[in-house]
Amino acid sequence: MSEEKENIQFQLTDELIDKVELLVEQGNDTELQKLLVEFHYADIAEILDELNLDQAVYVIKLLDSETTSDILKELDEGIREKVLRSLSTKEIAEEVEELDSDDAADIIAELPEERQQAVIEQIEDEEHKAEITELLTYDEDSAGGLMAKELVKVYETWTVAGCMRRIRGQAEEVTRVHSVYVVNKEEKLIGRLSLKDLIVAKNEKKIADIVKVNVDYVNVNENVEEVAKIMAKYDLEAIPVVDDNKTLLGRITIDDIVDVMKEEAEKDYQLAAGITSDVEADDSILELTKARLPWLLIGMFGGIGAASIINGFSDAMLKFPALLMFIPLIQATAGNVGVQSSAIVVQGLTNNTVDGKILSRLLKEFFLGLVNGLAIAAIVLVISHFVFETSYLESLTICVALITVIIMAALIGTFVPIFLDKRGIDAAVATGPFITTSNDVFGIFIYFLIAKMILQF
């Protein structure tokens, strides 16, 4: 079983890649197989990610479909798409034949509409075909879209001994047996058993007597992020998926949830950094531009906005040039505070630690801003006065503006994400450039207002 390959020592070195490329060029199949058979399929996938398409396809076609199906599953999505395009629907059907229903459905879902049907039709195992067809009907962000049909199911009326016999049968096609799910004759989920429980129990016992009822389960339409939260909170390794009648439909395993969590974390991280769509360092310049330019444009319009504000106060500026020097300081501080506040709130929302109480939270941010503002203003006061020799009124203006801007930025950074979240919008978009830009413009505007008041221009 590829799953059992040694892999801790695996290192994706340039030498290794060169070696594989060379063997492919030479068409030295025996050597290539001898080399690759040593590796775990996840490692082979990493190697293929580095090869060009022809080389990758060559390797795929060389290896046995049990291994290649697992490799396909692990390939970088962009590369998998290319590889699948250069495989016939028959070949894809053979790969899919080897995979668990959930992985099979995921791969077929990536194919263009017209090919999907062709592939499904060529799947020989009728049960597998039916399972995949069912899974394709669920939303990919729902429990149904993540679950696998493979599970071990027993009926409450069975005995432990009979149960063990049946499990020997069913277990063959289930990669990992976390739990044995117990259903009644209407196929409704009534509980679970761990293999441990079965092994420990007496053979003649009835399942109904040892089953653990009140088992965790999720509805097939539950959102995957919610499923992830539940499994993480209750330390579950697998959770059964049921329909509205509590009929057992499938199960979700923790390894799928781990992937969901990673994607979520990366998405939020990128949003906070002002990257819209999910991109990787290795994507094309076009893809990266598409992901990055939008936020840069927003930042640009913010800058234009700031320009017109300064323009509006230009004559005053000529009277108090010293004020201009501190525009970058005001701007940077406003941006930083806003990002900090929003990030903490966004994280709180994701972990459900931020509840509805907006007012108390805003009050807290107010004091937080006041403390930080006073600290920074004090330092700036000294520096501006002694280093830049600004007049008392100018120094006063700068400090009052700093404190006000910091407080406003903290409040905006806190309010906007909570507001968006209440509107059902992903609050993560409200971090990074979005909050920075709005705070930049806002901060500069406040700066000049305060200057106007104190310096009376």
Next chain:
Amino acid sequence: MSEEKENIQFQLTDELIDKVELLVEQGNDTELQKLLVEFHYADIAEILDELNLDQAVYVIKLLDSETTSDILKELDEGIREKVLRSLSTKEIAEEVEELDSDDAADIIAELPEERQQAVIEQIEDEEHKAEITELLTYDEDSAGGLMAKELVKVYETWTVAGCMRRIRGQAEEVTRVHSVYVVNKEEKLIGRLSLKDLIVAKNEKKIADIVKVNVDYVNVNENVEEVAKIMAKYDLEAIPVVDDNKTLLGRITIDDIVDVMKEEAEKDYQLAAGITSDVEADDSILELTKARLPWLLIGMFGGIGAASIINGFSDAMLKFPALLMFIPLIQATAGNVGVQSSAIVVQGLTNNTVDGKILSRLLKEFFLGLVNGLAIAAIVLVISHFVFETSYLESLTICVALITVIIMAALIGTFVPIFLDKRGIDAAVATGPFITTSNDVFGIFIYFLIAKMILQF
């Protein structure tokens, strides 16, 4: 078993908390028990997180230690610390008695030095005591610090039947049996078996004949992040931990890894947002200030730096006031580009998708910056000329500066994280305010240099 409590319907409502608080005030123990016995321990922990210390302790002392030990494990760290302080070492020892060795060790590790020993001495189960004492010797960021001693171990010389008998014994004290680990008579790990394999195998078979060799394992000193990567990459649910002689020491389960991954993601997210230490929205203003002020100060010094640059060019500024208007634009753009570039690289480094090839990556960022820069400069050119009626030379200055700044920011944002990573420093610190600030100052400086060249002042 509390693990089996129904929980999908659980909602932490204010009503529920009020109800619990009321029952505690009334000292209505029977009602309180009747209410709480329905909940999963993770849910009870969420409730206690909302109560005040006395109330929480009251509930802890009311419930049976099997449940409370699980609750303690799930409590918010700050609150757990307070609760433990108000429990006697004897009471803590009783709680710890109920937990798996890894959770037990984690809780004891949180206690002040002097209490740790007192608690350990009062643990009655000698084996459990020895295991905890061993676990306390490992670094908390190492595999040893994360592993549990509880596992099911069999010897290669046994038969399947004998194996099953022994497992019935060992399995009792192991919460979840993922794999049965096979060792030789020197206790060295030689492979694993899933319970499924055992159930499917014939009784008279020797373990040595059905054991899966080449099993994944990690060294006890391996860093937890590395362990997390391995388990996520190879979809493992448990991994055995060995010493340098490959002697089996313990096992790490995926649910612990899930927690590690969550913490990692949150840490990086906060660093990107300029928050140094791990804080939550509900922490005190002091804690939040400690986490936020450092980056704000760095930003402040950046602002001061920008101020002195502007100051240095002040007379030129009076000749070309139009240039001043665009300082915020230059600054914001530089910051945004830098954050984007660094975020992508940092993520690439975490996922090992960014390899050593610095030069090719910098070249790519150069072209990426050029594309983005030209796009933005084009728009700004039009706006600055027609809206702000800047002279041709001024417009030219602004656009050339924008393009240059964007390219420089992209290069810095890419280079710095890779550089830090090569030095063994967590690249995540190089995102957010760090890169923004340096790019702010740098950007403004470049802006004036280019202005000087083009406008000849």
